[in-house]
Amino acid sequence: MKKLPAKRGRVAVIGAGPGGMAAALSVHQDGHDVVLFERYPHARPAGNILNLWPPPIKALGLLGVNTEDLGAPCTSEFRNARGRRRVRAALPEQVVRDYGGGFVGLLRPELYERLLDALPKGVLRVNHTVERVEQDESGVRLLLADGRVHEADLVIGADGIDSLVRRTLWGDSPKREHNLHIFGGYTFDDSVETEPGMCVLSHTRTVQGSGPPSATRDVTATSGGYSKRSTQAGNSPGTCTRPRPASVRPSPVRFPS
DSSP states (O other): OOOOOOOOOEEEEEOOSHHHHHHHHHHHHTTOEEEEEOSSSSOOOOSSEEEEOHHHHHHHHHTTOOOTTOSEEOEEEEEETTSOEEEEEOOOHHHHHHTTTSSEEEEHHHHHHHHHHHSOTTSEEOSOOEEEEEEETTEEEEEETTSOEEEESEEEEOOOTTOHHHHHHHOOOOOOOOOOEEEEEEEOOTTSOOOTTEEEEEEOSSEEEEOOEEEETTEEEEEEEEEESOSOOEEETTEEEOOOOTTSOSOOEEOOO
16 A cells, blocks of 8 residues: 655744754654744853763764764763772774764854754744744644744744743643752863863762863863752862861862863
8 A cells, every 4th residue: 555645744843942953853854844933032052061972963963963073072981089980981983983982072052053054944933932822623823922823733842941831731830949050161271181082070979070071163172060969169170169068078079180
């Protein structure tokens, strides 16, 4: 029996972050009409440091994103707070060859630029704020802030922590407090003593730190970031200092570079 061609659908994606752009690329590849709505004047990166393992690098390539020379390739080690190596992430040579090093560090704006370059012309619509979502048996309607209405067969909500799509489906709900605070930074200072191409991840019972290399616009930077259950911190590549809770001695926690 001859397979009938699939119906060309109308898909709307709300939110032009990495998830929204990836969803739009995938939907377009499948042959559907897709529109990506972003409320801001441009798709702006959130956060700073980003690391990618082979699976997302492969996914980006399959979506048509240019992954050539993406970020700074590096190898990874897990060490304890005293600097002793606990685990080294060994990747097959084929994986390292096929995925530009296997594990790469970069700054988020570069990933946004690559995703934006891959989007077909006319898919992204900036300065378009969706204020309400309605649906019935005939489809979905997006009511925009300027009074216009966009109709679609399917809506993908990629609109972040305050998602309008989620509220429409399940109502308001309080944000879950995770008490996890993340700090990150990077430097181009040549005097920082680091092993080239090495990402070190280390931790204590309350602090996790990492110092992977990152690459942006043909310049390689050394980045250091860590997450902790506190709101006060000092940060430099490979080093972080805890605040002084009553139960913790006032000594710095130093992560090897």
